[in-house]
Amino acid sequence: MRAPLLTLLACGALGGGCGQAVLDVGVPPPTYRFGTPRLLTELDTSYVNENPTLTADLLELFFTSGRADNSADVWTARRASPQDPFDAPAIVSEVSTSAFDTSPAISLDGLSLYFGSDRSGGAGEVDIWVATRADRTLPWTGVQNVAALNSSAKDIPRPPGQHGLVMPLGSARNSTVGYLTFLATRPTTDQTFGAPVLVQGLAAADAAVADGFLTEDGLTLFYSVTPPNQPPDLFMATRPSTAAAFSQPTALGSLNTASDERDPWLSPDGTTFFFSSDRSGSLQIYEVPAAAVAP
Secondary structure, eight states: OOOOOOOOOOOOOGGGGSOOOBOSSOOOOEEEOOOEEEEOOGOOTTSOOOEEEEOOOOOOOOOOOOSSSSSEEEEEEEETTSSSOOOOOOTTTTOOEEEEOEEEEOOOSSEEEEEEETTTTSSSSSEEEEEESSSSSSSEEEEEEEEGGSSSSSSEEOBBBTTTEEEEEEEOOOOSOEEEEEEEEEESSSOOOOOOOEESSSOTTTEEEEEEEEOOOOOEEHHHHHHHHTEEEEEEEEOTTSSOOOOOOOOOTTTOOOSOOOEEOOOOTTEEEEEEEEETSSEEEEEEEEEEEOO
């Protein structure tokens, strides 16, 4: 495992004036202890599999894979219980095209599917799009460009956190290092997101910061950091309330290796963690037990 970054910017992250719901708590957010990662071999590891996000019940997995036509597409796999392996994956044909379709971000209720795509009709290189369904047994419909979140540069979504009110997203806008992490907020889950705001203080100034995952209480942000000429590692940062700045970042030392680790996702109850890594030779998805540890 590489040593964690030593030089980090001072905090100064998103504050309460940016339109997010404010949560004041008397107990600091927990840290996490992780068990042994399990490679999801049932997804067919002869293909690259990455960008895992799941429904709250852990029964539906959405991820990026290149297999049907050897381009990036959105795929899904289901299982009968959180203890079971996933069934064979299937392409999400309603959102996958001949274009580059990547980074699916499923809402916890399974009714909204955000994804990145360079299909025509967007604002830039890769845009954030969304499809919806009225029920988890129904097909996805109404694919729309989420104009408020996009720029002329690359923009990719992550699952909405903080009870669906805040979306972390990766964007290369105004960046010389690649993706940086932004937060976009909305007053209620049936309203549109506002303009994304850059989260400061997550890494050194010359590092890319992507794959943000915000917990349901809005107090912990998991993400990846890619220093120059190095593969990414997983980090987390916390804050005492949603009006405060995020704390000094901490590397997830028990999960990081000399390989590429990215795409963190934590279950709402804090017991199951997913991420992508190429430790096996290609990017694949791993599932690992997690336990909250009081600070």
